[in-house]
Amino acid sequence: DADVTQTPRNRITKTGKRIMLECSQTKGHDRMYWYRQDPGLGLRLIYYSFDVKDINKGEISDGYSVSRQAQAKFSLSLESAIPNQTALYFCATSPGGYEQYFGPGTRLTVT
């Protein structure tokens, strides 16, 4: 079984809809991250969390919110999806230090 899982793997939604992307990990890591990847722009950090009570904004947090429900779960929400949020979204975990382990990604399309 994968150590970092993301659901759904693919999602098509309409403009204005609320959508939640979920990430779960069995690695026992305290640190979790959400990134988005766009063609030609690389990966950019949306939010990160160092433990259940610690949530921090990343480079591009506008239009997104997160919830750290437990050490193993970190969810990303788009309150009102817009087309330019169409991207590949990755969750990652870290034991501390800088090495990170990525989930398989969620491909989100907003029409």
Next chain:
Amino acid sequence: RKEVEQDPGPFNVPEGATVAFNCTYSNSASQSFFWYRQDCRKEPKLLMSVYSSGNEDGRFTAQLNRASQYISLLIRDSKLSDSATYLCVEGGADGLTFGKGTHLIIQP
């Protein structure tokens, strides 16, 4: 704002050849650097860390030049399976800063 710059390529290289690419970083105080590999539409995976003294892992060698603020990756005896996008990454307390990647194509 930290920035990591890479040549996007593509680098088209015959199988068995040696290929090298660099990236530059903007934050002279940064301490940690990595190379990640990403296959098409898949998640990035750590290839190797980059140490000040340089490090080697099989056919792969990574080096850090602090004076010029660049990191290099050398791949020897390239294999078809080395075809991928290679991401140069700068580590920081608030997460990783990724370059946009260098696309490598190994040709038979």
